[in-house]
Amino acid sequence: MSDTEKPSDIARLEARLKEAESRRPPEDTRSERSKGLSFAFRIGTELVAGIAVGVGIGWALDRWLGTKPWLMIAFFVLGAAAGMMNVFRAVAGLGGQVGYKAAREKRADDGKAGNGKKAG
């Protein structure tokens, strides 16, 4: 009797579980969305931080060498370039990497393995 009862109970539970599972939104899209949002937070500040550091270095060098304001102008441009490069690297999925080679190899590996995992 318990032999006949148990399988039917389990089967019924299984069916209910399946039904409940089908109603649930896929986990992937939810975690993907919050990952995308966290990525967006990263990008905005990368750009500003590059400029801030560039201007800071230029200002300090100007004070030290007495070349006001030329180095600050030069480093502002370099800082903006660094900021844009940071953004480019992050968006291209190269991670926080300074430089390209390791990231390029990583991407080639990813392509081979077939999992286009982005570092971040």
Next chain:
Amino acid sequence: MAAEKHSPLEQFLIKPLIPIKIGGVDLSFTNSALFMVVAVVLVALLMTAGMGKRGLVPGRIQSIAEMAYEFVANLIKETVGAEGRKYFPLIFTLFMFILVGNMIGMIPSTFTFTSHIAVTFAMAAVVFVAVTILGFVKHGAHFFSLFVPPGVPIAMWPLLIPIEIISYFSRPISLSVRLFANMLAGHTLLKVLAGFVPALGVAGIIPLAFVTALTGLEILIAFLQAYVFAILTCLYINDALHLH
């Protein structure tokens, strides 16, 4: 005085609770320090209480502790790989400290210590210095090759190396500014909107609805900022370990 009391920025004021002065340096125990202690005690309690029973079927507290552990462990596995396991304590500590600090800040009339750049920059500087030392220990002087983009003609080096150096030094800035600015802006916005509620009378229900919705958003941001801080720490460690 009255205007000061209702200022949306008043919540970020640091008040010394126990004034301590050693050799002209102000080392007072402030409200910021108090909530840092609260955060550390909460995390320690969560982990010890959660792992105390070691049930095969976890209870609520144990589930939270295990989820936090697994979340950070997976994060490290995805970004750094197996070698990253050694750095789990650092990343887990940072993640839990920031997460709990942000979440405590969501409780009305508490102090959000992550909304001060002094706090976030201290954490970012620890990460930056630790990762730089790690790179030097692992690779020695070869670590400087990080600043030379490979496959670039030597004529371009004088232009590209400063850019790479700036890019490297922008890491702690972006790490700390992102966390502090998000917390500061979010909490200020909440206070400003909340200030409209009594001022508008019956129509105050509109800003009240906004504040309610924004509180939900702020809780999401509180979590995401801790996540971003942790994932970037992982990426930096990964860079230091795997040099080109």
